[in-house]
Amino acid sequence: MKRLTASQKHLLGASVLVLITALILARVFLAPKFFATPVTTLVEVCNDEACHKTGLLYQDANLSTETRVADLLSRMTMAEKIGQMALVEKNSLDDVNDIASYGLGALMSGGGANPTENSPKGWLDLVTNFQTYSQKTRLGIPLLYGVDANHGHSNVIGATIFPHAIGLAATKDTKLVEAVGKATAEELLATGITWVFSPDLDITQDQRWGRVYETFGSDPSTVGSLGRAYVRGLQSVNQNGLRVAATAKHYLANGASTWESSTNPNFKIDQGNTSATEAELRKIHLPPFKQAVDDKVKSIMVGLNTWNGEKIVFNKYLITDVLKGELQFDGLVISDWYGVYEHEENIYAALVKAINAGIDMVMLPYDYQDFAKHMQQAIDRGDINKTRIDDAVKRILTMKFETGLFDASAGSTTNLDTVGSPAHRDLARSAVQKSLVLLKNTKTMPLSKKTPHILVAGSAANNIGMQSGGWTVEWQGIDGNWIPGTSILKGIQDTVSSSTKVEYNLAGEFEVQENLADIGIAIVGEKPYAEGWGDVADPKLSAEDLATIQRLKAKSKKLVVIIISGRPLNIKEEMKDWDAVIAAWLPGTEGQGVADVLFGTVPFTGTLPLEWK
Numbered sequence: 001m002k003r004l005t006a007s008q009k010h011l012l013g014a015s016v017l018v019l020i021t022a023l024i025l026a027r028v029f030l031a032p033k034f035f036a037t038p039v040t041t042l043v044e045v046c047n048d049e050a051c052h053k054t055g056l057l058y059q060d061a062n063l064s065t066e067t068r069v070a071d072l073l074s075r076m077t078m079a080e081k082i083g084q085m086a087l088v089e090k091n092s093l094d095d096v097n098d099i100a101s102y103g104l105g106a107l108m109s110g111g112g113a114n115p116t117e118n119s120p121k122g123w124l125d126l127v128t129n130f131q132t133y134s135q136k137t138r139l140g141i142p143l144l145y146g147v148d149a150n151h152g153h154s155n156v157i158g159a160t161i162f163p164h165a166i167g168l169a170a171t172k173d174t175k176l177v178e179a180v181g182k183a184t185a186e187e188l189l190a191t192g193i194t195w196v197f198s199p200d201l202d203i204t205q206d207q208r209w210g211r212v213y214e215t216f217g218s219d220p221s222t223v224g225s226l227g228r229a230y231v232r233g234l235q236s237v238n239q240n241g242l243r244v245a246a247t248a249k250h251y252l253a254n255g256a257s258t259w260e261s262s263t264n265p266n267f268k269i270d271q272g273n274t275s276a277t278e279a280e281l282r283k284i285h286l287p288p289f290k291q292a293v294d295d296k297v298k299s300i301m302v303g304l305n306t307w308n309g310e311k312i313v314f315n316k317y318l319i320t321d322v323l324k325g326e327l328q329f330d331g332l333v334i335s336d337w338y339g340v341y342e343h344e345e346n347i348y349a350a351l352v353k354a355i356n357a358g359i360d361m362v363m364l365p366y367d368y369q370d371f372a373k374h375m376q377q378a379i380d381r382g383d384i385n386k387t388r389i390d391d392a393v394k395r396i397l398t399m400k401f402e403t404g405l406f407d408a409s410a411g412s413t414t415n416l417d418t419v420g421s422p423a424h425r426d427l428a429r430s431a432v433q434k435s436l437v438l439l440k441n442t443k444t445m446p447l448s449k450k451t452p453h454i455l456v457a458g459s460a461a462n463n464i465g466m467q468s469g470g471w472t473v474e475w476q477g478i479d480g481n482w483i484p485g486t487s488i489l490k491g492i493q494d495t496v497s498s499s500t501k502v503e504y505n506l507a508g509e510f511e512v513q514e515n516l517a518d519i520g521i522a523i524v525g526e527k528p529y530a531e532g533w534g535d536v537a538d539p540k541l542s543a544e545d546l547a548t549i550q551r552l553k554a555k556s557k558k559l560v561v562i563i564i565s566g567r568p569l570n571i572k573e574e575m576k577d578w579d580a581v582i583a584a585w586l587p588g589t590e591g592q593g594v595a596d597v598l599f600g601t602v603p604f605t606g607t608l609p610l611e612w613k
């Protein structure tokens, strides 16, 4: 910073004095007109234990949730109720004390919003620490903490990364999917987290969409049965009194957005528009949500998409009449990331519309101060009525009681070893085995473990980040070997006989050999991506991958191509020259599962969850 001379300092001092005097005078004379800020009464914060009462009905774990919720609700001020309806991204907290002073209902980590120490312990400490601030309020209402654990507790380094949903869908195995949900819940609870923003129940209708892999495919009945199995698994675990609440998303018809209908200038399909009749919505897109509701899913996320030009988040008919009324969903309805405000000029009006449409908690995720102000204004003006607020808060509190947050403390867990445990990795390996789909086989598969000479090449051969795809440690995933797991190359090396020679070169540039290798295995595919960043006009292999395959083919008697991708890729022409082709989807950290099937330890059983055009 530049230094000031003595006279400059005096001048500055005098100007500041004049300014302060002017402000004081203005405050006195003009106050009501110019300085009246919308009043938001913040929540009463306790600096010591004195303001905490004990022996209250809602604190009694022996009473029914209904009784406890009613009692707590009756004690809450409007400011406390408003705070409960806010879902804030942890990195958007201006001050950690705001958790208490705004009485925030929930915090979350968006993809990649990790603690500085990204380890199971780092996550547990993060959540436990935030929770201590919620306990500084008069009523001590605990925070919900939500994450996108889309394929395992996937933000956490060291967690088991399961195949993405599209791979699980290829297994068509509800028991397996339930077990994956259960294992994921165990890893979440070990880090003190009780809320997950999955499963994704969108029905995929266009493989150009960047979110195909988050879904269970294009068939409503598969999506419905696997979705409910996953919900059952996630919500079945009780660890030290804590349970996970699942979120079915993205209500409704998010998978049917059409190409170039996105309201986001960076995207093509994601956050787009679905043109469909109500009958089509009911026939194709609603049933998986109905099944999840029947299986008591605790929350539902409304998507960022529009239906026939209207944002779903403002659609009272779909949220209140259909979901809460007809389907009798009595859980929590949340909006998606900035979904209430996106593209809205009048953010007050947008908020009013969304709450009146039936949104109970708003994934703001940033500006909770204005949210509190606007909500208070809306209630004072009668734009939102108090019954709507009570209904929303009742749903929020119910979920908090049901997940055990009032009675068990997040920090009490002693199960950190569950995260990435051998048992979970074995389960993930078996999920990988069952997810592989044999797209082509001309007398090549399975390979013999005693094959004398194998060449391995390709961008995904030794790349656990590519195997895992988006929503792994970072929102857009990580390219390369940064997390514990087994690459497919390592899986192959560990499977073949001791007499087999395995050579690896990423680009397929092998020395000139006297004889061709017996088998060339190319492992190629998509670099990680998430959401609309993965919207592409023609999903296909890159020129580099195709060149690698060509080089490998020239050195091998037979060529096997393993595709690592979140969706079908256009390989129609190229695959005519390949002897075997395998869709391995995004298998996650347990690449050994791919080798197990490749060499016939277990058979191919996976089938396509959507058309491979």
Ligand code: BGC
Residues within 6 Å of the ligand: 109, 110, 111, 148, 197, 249, 304, 336, 337, 531
């Ligand atoms: C996605 C949701 C996700 C949320 C929180 C949004 O961009 O659409 O699926 O749960 O972010 O990370």
